[in-house]
Amino acid sequence: MHALTGISLEVRPGEVHAVIGENGEGKSTLAKIIAGLEGFDRGEMLLDGNPYRPGSVAEASQRGVAMVHQHPMLFDSLTVAQNVVLNREPRRGLRVDGRAAQERVAELAAQYGLAVEPDRPVRDLAAGERQRVEILKALHRGAQLIILDEPTTMLAPHEVKSLLAGVRSLAGSGHTVILIAHKLDEVLEVADRITVLRAGQVVATVEREEATRESLLHMMRGETRTGVPAAPTAAEEQPAKPRLVLENLVIDDAQRNTRIGPLSLELRSGEILGVHAGSASHQELLELTLVGLTPVAGGVIRLDGNDLSALSPYERRILGAAFVPSDRMRRGVARTASIHENAIATVYRSQDRAGFDGQPLRDWVSGIIRKFGLRGARPQSRAANLSGGNIQRLILGRELHGAELLQRAQAQSPEASTGAQQQPPSLLVISNPTQGVDAGGVRFIYDLLRDYASRGSAILLLTSDTDELLELSDRLAFLQDGKLLGVLPGRGVTTEEEIAKLLAQANTTQGVPR
Amino acid sequence: MSERSKDRLADALSLLTVVLIAVAGGVLIILLTSDEPLRALNAFFAGPFSNRLFFGNVLQAATPLLITGLGLTVAFRAGAVNLGAQGQIYIGALAATALLLFAPGANPLLLLAAIPIAMLTGGLFAGLAGWLRTRFGATEVITTYLIGAILVQLFDFLLRRYLVDPAAGFPATESLPAALRLPRLLLPSNLNASFLVALLLAGLVWWLLYRTTFGYELRMTGANPHAARFAGIPVARSFILALAISGALAGLAGIFEVTGTHGRLVTGFSNNIGWNGITVALIARLHPLGVVPAALLYGYLEVGANSSALIAGVSPRIAAIIQSLIFYLISAQALFAFYRRRLARRREAAPA
Numbered sequence: 001m002h003a004l005t006g007i008s009l010e011v012r013p014g015e016v017h018a019v020i021g022e023n024g025e026g027k028s029t030l031a032k033i034i035a036g037l038e039g040f041d042r043g044e045m046l047l048d049g050n051p052y053r054p055g056s057v058a059e060a061s062q063r064g065v066a067m068v069h070q071h072p073m074l075f076d077s078l079t080v081a082q083n084v085v086l087n088r089e090p091r092r093g094l095r096v097d098g099r100a101a102q103e104r105v106a107e108l109a110a111q112y113g114l115a116v117e118p119d120r121p122v123r124d125l126a127a128g129e130r131q132r133v134e135i136l137k138a139l140h141r142g143a144q145l146i147i148l149d150e151p152t153t154m155l156a157p158h159e160v161k162s163l164l165a166g167v168r169s170l171a172g173s174g175h176t177v178i179l180i181a182h183k184l185d186e187v188l189e190v191a192d193r194i195t196v197l198r199a200g201q202v203v204a205t206v207e208r209e210e211a212t213r214e215s216l217l218h219m220m221r222g223e224t225r226t227g228v229p230a231a232p233t234a235a236e237e238q239p240a241k242p243r244l245v246l247e248n249l250v251i252d253d254a255q256r257n258t259r260i261g262p263l264s265l266e267l268r269s270g271e272i273l274g275v276h277a278g279s280a281s282h283q284e285l286l287e288l289t290l291v292g293l294t295p296v297a298g299g300v301i302r303l304d305g306n307d308l309s310a311l312s313p314y315e316r317r318i319l320g321a322a323f324v325p326s327d328r329m330r331r332g333v334a335r336t337a338s339i340h341e342n343a344i345a346t347v348y349r350s351q352d353r354a355g356f357d358g359q360p361l362r363d364w365v366s367g368i369i370r371k372f373g374l375r376g377a378r379p380q381s382r383a384a385n386l387s388g389g390n391i392q393r394l395i396l397g398r399e400l401h402g403a404e405l406l407q408r409a410q411a412q413s414p415e416a417s418t419g420a421q422q423q424p425p426s427l428l429v430i431s432n433p434t435q436g437v438d439a440g441g442v443r444f445i446y447d448l449l450r451d452y453a454s455r456g457s458a459i460l461l462l463t464s465d466t467d468e469l470l471e472l473s474d475r476l477a478f479l480q481d482g483k484l485l486g487v488l489p490g491r492g493v494t495t496e497e498e499i500a501k502l503l504a505q506a507n508t509t510q511g512v513p514r
Numbered sequence: 515m516s517e518r519s520k521d522r523l524a525d526a527l528s529l530l531t532v533v534l535i536a537v538a539g540g541v542l543i544i545l546l547t548s549d550e551p552l553r554a555l556n557a558f559f560a561g562p563f564s565n566r567l568f569f570g571n572v573l574q575a576a577t578p579l580l581i582t583g584l585g586l587t588v589a590f591r592a593g594a595v596n597l598g599a600q601g602q603i604y605i606g607a608l609a610a611t612a613l614l615l616f617a618p619g620a621n622p623l624l625l626l627a628a629i630p631i632a633m634l635t636g637g638l639f640a641g642l643a644g645w646l647r648t649r650f651g652a653t654e655v656i657t658t659y660l661i662g663a664i665l666v667q668l669f670d671f672l673l674r675r676y677l678v679d680p681a682a683g684f685p686a687t688e689s690l691p692a693a694l695r696l697p698r699l700l701l702p703s704n705l706n707a708s709f710l711v712a713l714l715l716a717g718l719v720w721w722l723l724y725r726t727t728f729g730y731e732l733r734m735t736g737a738n739p740h741a742a743r744f745a746g747i748p749v750a751r752s753f754i755l756a757l758a759i760s761g762a763l764a765g766l767a768g769i770f771e772v773t774g775t776h777g778r779l780v781t782g783f784s785n786n787i788g789w790n791g792i793t794v795a796l797i798a799r800l801h802p803l804g805v806v807p808a809a810l811l812y813g814y815l816e817v818g819a820n821s822s823a824l825i826a827g828v829s830p831r832i833a834a835i836i837q838s839l840i841f842y843l844i845s846a847q848a849l850f851a852f853y854r855r856r857l858a859r860r861r862e863a864a865p866a
Contacts, residue, residue, distance in 0.1 A: 313743070313745070330738070331741050331744040333738070333741055334737030335737070336738075341737075342741075345742065345745035356730040
């Protein structure tokens with residue numbers, strides 16, 4: 001199978017060339033090939049008329065090509081200026097000339113209208129500023145062709161505007177920009193020409209003036225998918241009784257200096273509730289409170305009528321709850337432990353007689369490996385050998401199948417119920433489900449979540465990715481500074497503009513500069 | 515060759531290098547300080563195998579290191595660092611010896627009471643550090659060390675104040691009657707039954723770590739406590755119990771030294787077992803069965819140095835020098851490995 005086939009793409013100097021397509025259609029692969037992160041099998045690339053086949057990022061960089069990633073890779077403890085000039089520092093004698101670096105960065109920032117404060121440590125920066133730092137880094141290294149990979153995914157709506165302005169000024173000063181994107185409004189605002197990818201092939205390249213939102217959508221989706229609305233989920237067909245109830249929930253984490261609440265939300269069977277927590281630390285706190293690692297300061301959490309507040313993570317899982325953490329390297333897996341050992345971590349206690357290593361659990365783990373597409377994974381090999389996407393599949397398998405196994409073990413204690421209907425989790429809390437996951441994995445996870453929702457699970461989706469929220473959620477809840485801003489209807493009803501308006505409103509009424 | 519077996523081979527080679535460098539250092543010092551370097555070297559390397567006395571002493575010198583090292587392996591596996599084994603050895607031995615001295619009669623069954631008391635005492639103080647960590651977040655690296663340092667002083671104080679035998683001429687208790695001592699093996703060496711117990715313990719610890727649910731919880735806690743807690747594994751319990759086990763085994767090594775080797779409580783009897791136990795566990799790469807050869811290596815170095823001191827007049831401190839060299843090299847290696855892993859983790863955490 002090929003990720004891309006027969007791609008022909010021509011990018012003119014000084015233009016902003018958008019490459020669009022839905023998730024998993026090959027945009028990122030194309031970007032990586034140009035940036036020297038991946039190779040290609042057949043065909044040729046020319047850069048300024050000369051053959052170009054970079055074997056590494058460094059080689060691409062030498063030829064003036066740089067890629068800005070979705071999640072900028074910067075050193076948190078260094079300042080903006082230090083990050084920008086890293087490895088290309090202005091020197092005075094043997095020492096790095098810190099002042100010259102700051103001046104250089106300030107100069108670049110002014111020239112391209114990319115506002116940054118050179119002497120601030122990067123850890124204090126919001127996502128949009130990080131993106132700008134990453135772009136400045138590319139410029140400092142003399143990049144002429146800059147590839148932006150979904151630059152707006154992690155940005156708040158007001159940050160998107162200033163980023164797009166920056167992109168225009170890059171092109172205005174003679175740089176060439178390849179913009180990987182899938183948000184049509186942004187593309188139509190900023191691009192000179194637009195290339196549409198579908199299923200690893202170029203559908204068309206069009207001038208901005210010739211393109212409309214509808215024509216682009218049509219090309220992205222192809223004939224077969226136009227006009228077919230997403231299948232309604234159980235929640236839309238019949239209002240179910242609430243499974244998860246948060247009532248005046250207050251969480252106060254002095255250590256992280258983060259507060260949430262009072263927060264009241266309801267989540268029904270078959271419903272996907274998308275929650276935009278406002279910041280990574282609020283999202284993490286919510287996640288830790290729901291799994292049972294951070295105590296509740298006030299209010300109640302009820303699942304199917306049971307008060308969860310005093311229950312341990314294991315006791316919550318016995319009630320059918322499943323939890324997928326946002327930071328999967330830290331909270332999801334023990335990398336030096338085996339796949340088997342990681343897979344059974346939530347359920348081993350229910351297997352008193354056979355033990356943690358017994359045949360029943362071995363078979364169960366094989367089932368996860370098979371059903372969740374962990375191709376070629378051996379139960380006894382270390383979790384560290386898995387890719388990020390496969391680790392996510394492993395955790396999903398453990399949590400989703402684990403909820404079934406635990407409920408079955410629970411039900412068996414009075415009387416054996418062989419061949420009973422597999423019970424999906426009553427509640428799935430999933431945080432950043434697709435961050436750092438490959439395109440195929442993203443599709444798999446989206447389908448999985450919809451499938452479990454249709455089987456009656458209540459799904460609480462925590463993510464800051466507005467596309468993901470819009471794609472999956474039946475309802476959307478927005479928090480800011482721990483308070484509920486509002487709940488909007490989900491898929492197909494709410495638009496990004498409405499979300500932007502809601503967030504902007506909150507900003508002005510509270511007067512909190514972000 | 516698979517990735518994993520390649521890693522293992524590299525690991526074994528680096529271990530071998532460490533030991534060879536340390537031994538080369540010892541040889542160098544023998545060459546520089548001895549009047550008869552060849553005799554001294556011969557006595558050092560061949561001496562331990564030359565007769566029953568020396569060979570028995572090799573096994574005996576390895577025994578407390580083996581027992582302590584097994585305990586420290588359990589702690590390390592749970593991600594806990596116990597720098598207080600030295601104190602736990604002393605306090606366990608003290609509590610148990612006090613019982614043996616003050617209980618009426620010299621019934622060998624008293625040993626069966628004294629041994630659990632030594633383990634309980636050592637285990638309590640190590641477990642205390644674990645509890646402080648899980649309850650208040652006080653890092654066990656510091657607390658085990660500090661509590662251990664206090665226990666060493668407390669041991670000396672109690673020994674000199676209440677248990678000392680004035681006739682001994684130095685801080686030591688009366689000798690225990692023969693009935694309260696462990697059966698001797700391979701006379702005239704110091705070897706005794708505790709060696710066999712230590713070998714059994716190696717198997718037992720292996721079984722505990724790799725074949726029981728408790729061992730699974732303990733290893734998951736050590737592999738990534740955050741992930742373990744998120745998955746619902748009782749992390750605090752595993753952590754505290756792992757430290758308690760390491761303290762209990764230190765206490766056991768202490769009472770075995772008293773009832774097996776010395777026959778009484780003597781000031782400074784532990785002779786660095788608590789610290790060398792750490793190196794032994796690290797040389798064994800935290801594998802319980804690897805602790806056996808690692809401890810034997812240490813016993814061999816100890817007796818080799820004694821033998822060359824006896825025969826060729828070299829300082830018996832040679833053993834300590836070589837052991838310290840190994841200790842520093844192994845610690846440095848462990849430190850590097852730790853930072854490499856952290857770097858690798860950070861690199862992976864950043865998406866490509």
